[in-house]
Amino acid sequence: MRGHKVEQLGIATVGFFWCFLMWFSTAAFSPSIAATYHLTIKDLGLLASSAIWMAPVGRIVAGWASDRFGAPRTFAAILAGCGLVSIASAFTTSYELLFAERVVVAIAGVSFVVGVQHVAQWFDAHEIGTAEGLYAGTGNVGAGVGALLLPRIFGTDYRSAFLWLGMIALVVAAWYLWRGSAAKTMERRDAVRCGGDLRGMVFVWTRYIAIALMLAYAMSFGLEIALNAWLPGYFARGFHDEILALGFTGVAGIQIAAGTFAAVVSFNASLFRPFAGFMSDLFQRKGWTPLPFIAKELPYAPRLHWLGIALILIMLSMIGLTVAGLYGFLPLSIAVLVALGIFVSFGTGGTFALVPLLFPDRPGIAAGFIGGISTVGGIAYPLIFASVNAHVGYLYVALYMFAPFILFYFWAARYERHPQEHGLLGRALAGQRS
């Protein structure tokens, strides 16, 4: 196979960065779109939430397609398709059509699992954590860059932004097809292509360890996207007086302060992700297995322990967020929140340092399942946060969801040999030879 792995990592990272930029470009221009079409707050909420509608199913399909057809073809198809619709949306004058087109453009977010599969096909076990972390963490920054730079470059002219984003997506798609290569070796490519059928999908979906990793990712990335949507409103309501005491005035001032606290969490969760992958590699290299119950003899056991530590830290910091909120001490709440952002990155980076190692013949299907279903957390957590006292919602989620998730993770990761052999169906029923 042609190419060098660093080049493949670069192509995947640029492709994902651009997809993330397109994914969140609608949000960056929502005030301009709202002004053009005289949207209500309800309309804006619908537009904002539409960004993740396609993620659960889309990531499952994209993961399977990357195993079946190879990551370069799948990624290029996503970039080209979303790019063309983005260009079309620049010329649309009907809001209903624009809304539908932006939902289609948001499919760009499913490309995450394709890149995970691509990187897994090129990098070896001892460096997979750092490689996947660099890919995902650097790509995620596209959302922040979009929020910061797009309004500065294009002002309120969202049509020009959508046009340029779409055209550059077509260029990146062509580059991906030209230089991208599906796997390091033909043997590796063939093994994955053969595993990418319906039986392979049933096998992965029914494995306890895959379900545990999906829940781990729901605790980290699912929580990250939930907090992105939830935190600005939480700070505006829960710390209203404290923010006014800082010197901000009016709704706009409170919005700036609350939005900043939320943005800092998101920024840390993205930029610390490569470090989380590096730490997974370091645990592996040093052979650290400090937690009880979790396997210690598996070739990748230390990575399981690193992820276990990350999940415990996420749960503890969620409890800390409730405590800080009930005390009404804003600096403590922000300190806990910054820590939570970093721990979330440990969870996201730790999860995808494991996925290719546990399912080497089906990395796309596994990434699609784990990265897709977990995004439901982004919808579920805010509903729970909103159903109770503003500060207590974090405690409820920590105790009633995260604690059982962690217990399940410990239980599923306890097997000292082939944890992927254990699942809801036996290997034969799941369509695998025993």
Place this chain on the structure above:
Amino acid sequence: MNHVDIRVAPHEPWYKYGVAVLLFEIAVAIAVSGYSLYMTFNGLGGFPGKH
């Protein structure tokens, strides 16, 4: 996936550059977070671009 003994496998040359990139990203995260929180806690503004 190549299942060599990963506890003794040597790092390839790209790895040190990868670590340098991730350290740079951490430095950016700390700098932007510190700047944003300083501005906010002094009532001066917020995240870059949202003054």
